[in-house]
Amino acid sequence: NAGVTQTPKFRVLKTGQSMTLLCAQDMNHEYMYWYRQDPGMGLRLIHYSVGEGTTAKGEVPDGYNVSRLKKQNFLLGLESAAPSQTSVYFCASSFGNNEQFFGPGTRLTVL
Amino acid sequence: TQLLEQSPQFLSIQEGENLTVYCNSSSVFSSLQWYRQEPGEGPVLLVTVVTGGEVKKLKRLTFQFGDARKDSSLHITAAQPGDTGLYLCAGSSGGYNKLIFGAGTRLAVHP
Numbered sequence: 288n289a290g291v292t293q294t295p296k297f298r299v300l301k302t303g304q305s306m307t308l309l310c311a312q313d314m315n316h317e318y319m320y321w322y323r324q325d326p327g328m329g330l331r332l333i334h335y336s337v338g339e340g341t342t343a344k345g346e347v348p349d350g351y352n353v354s355r356l357k358k359q360n361f362l363l364g365l366e367s368a369a370p371s372q373t374s375v376y377f378c379a380s381s382f383g384n385n386e387q388f389f390g391p392g393t394r395l396t397v398l
Numbered sequence: 399t400q401l402l403e404q405s406p407q408f409l410s411i412q413e414g415e416n417l418t419v420y421c422n423s424s425s426v427f428s429s430l431q432w433y434r435q436e437p438g439e440g441p442v443l444l445v446t447v448v449t450g451g452e453v454k455k456l457k458r459l460t461f462q463f464g465d466a467r468k469d470s471s472l473h474i475t476a477a478q479p480g481d482t483g484l485y486l487c488a489g490s491s492g493g494y495n496k497l498i499f500g501a502g503t504r505l506a507v508h509p
Contacts, residue, residue: 291440329501
């Protein structure tokens with residue numbers, strides 16, 4: 288089992304460009320999450336999903352959109368990237384109220 | 399807004415020393431998790447505490463959940479260089495296993 292995988296690992300964007308981050312999990316988890324991690328601020332929840340076809344806003348959702356068309360995939364989109372979105376993005380999944388399993392992260396720089 | 403404050407933010411010690419990391423909040427959490435994160439990787443769960451006053455041990459690591467379920471501590475006995483990493487506490491909040499993370503304690507253990 289690969290667990291939680293994220294693509295790409297690194298990306299550099301120019302202000303205004305768009306991109307999609309892909310998260311995939313092979314553990315048949317219902318819940319999936321997108322976080323961003325910034326220095327000195329821990330991880331902050333962007334959006335989450337409690338099942339295929341459902342999404343909900345987290346703590347810092349502005350500027351991001353998500354989709355969960357398949358149970359195993361959770362996509363995070365940036366329609367018009369801004370320098371404030373420079374961060375490390377982590378995807379996680381869980382089965383109910385149990386441990387969250389995290390992917391290795393995507394390091395995004397917006398110039 | 400629920401917040402988790404971790405202290406200290408940084409800790410640099412010699413191998414063999416003991417240390418304690420604190421995680422405090424004014425809010426009550428249904429459970430609290432401790433994660434460890436190494437550079438370039440996602441956080442990995444160490445322990446979950448659920449009951450007020452609960453103490454859990456994981457080899458040289460001792461975790462305690464406050465009686466009022468608002469705070470927690472992580473104590474490491476005889477630290478080793480392999481304990482080096484970022485330690486994050488996270489409180490379960492608002493259902494669907496959503497987590498509020500502290501900013502983390504970065505620990506460096508020198509041989």
